[in-house]
Amino acid sequence: MTCLFVTASFYYFMQLLRKKYLSKLCAIYYVLFTTAFLWTSYLAWFVLLAQGVYVLWKKRYDILAFQAIAGLTLLAWLPSFLTSLGIGHSTLSGSPEWGRVVGGLTWKSLPLTWIKFNLGRIGFDNKMFYGVLVAGVGLLHLAILRTVPYKKYLILLIWLIPPIFLGLITASILPIYSYFRVLFVLPAYLLLLALGSTKLSKIVIGLNILFLVIFWLSPRYHREDWRSLVSNLPANIALAMPSRAQSAPLFYYSRGQDIIEPSHDLIVGNPIYYIRYVEDIFDVRRVGAAKLQESGYTITNQLSYPGIAVDIYTK
Incomplete structure (x- = not known):
């Protein structure tokens, strides 16, 4: 949006x-x-x-x-902004790992932004192949961008560059930067590529379209597949998460039921589907999993969806 x-x-x-x-x-x-x-x-x-x-x-x-x-x-x-800022500072001081996960500044922040702009969220288990692909597409894009008359299209650089670098600078103080948070500059990058691509062969254009189709149609490249998770959940089960505050996707896909926070709540139900979403932020010490085991539950199965891991506990 x-x-x-x-x-x-x-x-x-x-x-x-x-x-x-x-x-x-x-x-x-x-x-x-x-x-x-x-x-x-x-x-x-x-x-x-x-x-x-x-x-x-x-x-x-x-x-x-x-x-x-x-x-x-x-x-x-402004009042809501100041409230959000206070909550962010409080969460960061209580859980430093939260800052790294949600948008902390690292040496990879800028290169990763450029790589994702070039390839999207597409990835491969074979890291060597992925590295070769990144290098190949990156060199192609650099060759295309060299042909752009930037003086004529300075406005596109104004759109593309300042938000990224100002975001990186701000992320050194507040963990707000991630490549998917600056997607609003991607049209400027694509327009620059389009301006430099007027002489590209049909083969190169066809390959770009092919990669886009693969990305759009492959669930593994979707950020988090909550739809598939909810559609596959049995009816008579208990649901648990490290943080109840992150349960909005379940309600969005019509899974409206109480969510257990094992680290704080009384643990009841059998079986319990423990959705380990953002566990690295809200339960760094894995207190929830430990409480489930202390209550006599054991993991009998595990499910995996893009961006979501689920442990099935039974008693």
Whole structure:
């Protein structure tokens, strides 16, 4: 959703930049879509900052007024933002591992972003093959990007680069950065590739389409397959998770029942399906699994779905 809003915002931003006299309709759409992305992602705030600097450089102060209108709407969100910030700091101090998992800054952050922009979430068990594929596609993209007349398309660089680097800098203080959180800059990267790909052969274009089809149709590349998990759960079972706060996907797919937190709750039911989702964040010491064993339960089976592991305990 953020990607859609940012793309629409940049479209109307470019329309306003091209015209000496402002179009009221373009201005309204620009404010609406800019406001929308500001309210859907913290990292997208850097997009407005980049647009503002660009407008100042171009001396288009008329557009700056519309940016101010969109930015000022965040004042209504300020109390919630401060609350979220406090919760984040509290969670980080209580569980440092949480920061690493959700978006801490590491040496891999920037390279991983570029790799995922090139290949998506596609992966292979054979690491050597995956490395060769990453290198091959990366070199191809670099060759394509070398042909782009960047001076003519500076606006795309404004869209692509500042949000990533500002996000990385912020992640050194707050764990907010991950490649999937900056997908709103991906259209700019793809547009640059498209501009440099006008002379590519049909074979290369066909291979790109093939990789996209494989990615879209293969469940193993989906982030978390909650739909399959819920559809395969038997009726008369107890469900447990390291944190009940992470049970929203179960309710979304119509699995509305009480969730046990083994580390805190009274453990009842047989069998118990223990969904070990984000266990590294909310139960680093594996207290939940230990409590299940202390209560006389043993693991009799294990299930695995993309991004989700399930242990089946019986008594």
